[in-house]
Amino acid sequence: MTDFARTKSMFHLPEGVIYLDGNSLGPLPKAATARVARTVQDEWGEMLITGWNKAGWMALPSSTGDRIARLIGAAPGTVVMGDTLSIKVYQALASALEMNPERRVILSDTGNFPSDLYIADGLVRTLGDGYELRTVAPEEVLEAIDATVAVTLITEVDYRTGRRHDMKAITEKAHAAGAIAVWDLAHSAGAVPVDLAGCDVDFAVGCTYKYLNSGPGGPAFIYVAPKHAETARPALSGWLGHEAPFAFDLDYRPGRGIERMRVGTPPILQLAALDASLDIWDLADMADVRAKSIELTQLFIELVEAACPALALASPRDPAIRGSQVSFRHAQGYAIMQALIARGVIGDFRAPDILRFGFTPLYIGEEEVRGAVAILKEIMDGNLWDRPEYKTRARVT
Numbered sequence: 164m165t166d167f168a169r170t171k172s173m174f175h176l177p178e179g180v181i182y183l184d185g186n187s188l189g190p191l192p193k194a195a196t197a198r199v200a201r202t203v204q205d206e207w208g209e210m211l212i213t214g215w216n217k218a219g220w221m222a223l224p225s226s227t228g229d230r231i232a233r234l235i236g237a238a239p240g241t242v243v244m245g246d247t248l249s250i251k252v253y254q255a256l257a258s259a260l261e262m263n264p265e266r267r268v269i270l271s272d273t274g275n276f277p278s279d280l281y282i283a284d285g286l287v288r289t290l291g292d293g294y295e296l297r298t299v300a301p302e303e304v305l306e307a308i309d310a311t312v313a314v315t316l317i318t319e320v321d322y323r324t325g326r327r328h329d330m331k332a333i334t335e336k337a338h339a340a341g342a343i344a345v346w347d348l349a350h351s352a353g354a355v356p357v358d359l360a361g362c363d364v365d366f367a368v369g370c371t372y373k374y375l376n377s378g379p380g381g382p383a384f385i386y387v388a389p390k391h392a393e394t395a396r397p398a399l400s401g402w403l404g405h406e407a408p409f410a411f412d413l414d415y416r417p418g419r420g421i422e423r424m425r426v427g428t429p430p431i432l433q434l435a436a437l438d439a440s441l442d443i444w445d446l447a448d449m450a451d452v453r454a455k456s457i458e459l460t461q462l463f464i465e466l467v468e469a470a471c472p473a474l475a476l477a478s479p480r481d482p483a484i485r486g487s488q489v490s491f492r493h494a495q496g497y498a499i500m501q502a503l504i505a506r507g508v509i510g511d512f513r514a515p516d517i518l519r520f521g522f523t524p525l526y527i528g529e530e531e532v533r534g535a536v537a538i539l540k541e542i543m544d545g546n547l548w549d550r551p552e553y554k555t556r557a558r559v560t
């Protein structure tokens with residue numbers, strides 16, 4: 164059984180704050196402070212360039228990838244870190260399209276995170292030649308998979324509502340129709356148990372600064388199924404994905420297996436922070452995390468609906484088709500969220516009217532859920548959100 168009191172004690176959580184936004188930016192693992200300082204002072208500072216070998220910097224993208232693999236149902240040696248998620252989406256998508264050269268359609272859905280759709284659109288424009296991004300409503304994805312689809316690009320958990328797609332069913336249908344399945348795990352990795360191998364997923368990508376707590380700008384990961392790893396062309400053919408980067412050949416030859424999905428110099432300071440966070444994740448069992456997450460999200464929905472009737476549930480009521488976040492709608496959602504943040508309850512707002520709350524059992528428990536709802540009730544009962552300073556939109560919402 165995962166000891167959540169212990170995992171909670173391993174995070175720095177500011178006094179007086181109830182943090183329900185770990186789905187967007189995870190909090191600081193206490194050990195990351197010293198770990199990053201050590202990497203800066205002892206490694207970068209003292210070892211200088213020899214740190215690439217002496218401190219093992221070059222191995223970090225694969226070793227941290229292996230640690231994430233455990234959380235997403237992937238075998239060691241199938242996940243590597245690097246770049247940001249938008250770039251990994253491009254890489255997976257372009258690689259997958261090349262594996263299905265007779266077809267021209269990328270299928271995605273309108274619930275996907277815009278960056279994924281923008282990247283797909285940009286790739287389609289670059290390729291020309293009849294390539295097309297087709298988006299359907301989330302509920303229609305399964306039905307829309309037909310023999311014209313080259314690649315499905317689906318984000319498992321909807322960033323606004325937490326609605327969760329059926330990874331196994333969609334991947335099976337994609338394969339039956341001759342398509343390649345690419346999954347985005349941005350709101351899945353560390354939030355819900357994922358079984359990439361069991362679902363026979365072809366490519367998957369995700370970020371680490373959300374539930375995996377690697378800090379702002381932390382690197383993304385990419386998974387390639389073992390059956391494709393030696394044949395997929397990495398699409399972004401950077402020198403560190405080369406079979407022998409330090410041979411400095413003029414011709415590109417992809418590296419072995421997942422190593423070919425590396426592009427350029429890895430972000431060592433961020434990887435050090437991620438590695439410290441994964442020490443906490445090593446203490447967690449995803450089945451326990453999921454059970455606790457369902458408990459917390461159910462409790463939150465029940466309490467908010469009883470205390471704040473003006474808020475309308477925007478997430479699926481059935482936890483089986485919901486990730487680890489809960490959203491409510493209100494026309495004054497932005498101002499309400501600012502009033503909450505001013506009182507130490509941090510969630511976030513997603514246009515046009517969504518108040519979003521993330522539940523992260525490693526450091527959030529029932530006490531925080533009850534505390535947050537009590538403050539939300541005060542704000543709603545007293546219209547405390549109705550102040551000009553809560554209505555001015557900041558650059559990041």
Ligand SMILES: *Cc1c(COP(=O)(O)O)cnc(C)c1O
Binds near residue numbers: 248249275318347
């Ligand atoms: C958070 C998120 C991103 C962000 O991409 P970055 O390149 O890391 O900024 C992309 N896609 C999805 C589905 C996300 O949830």
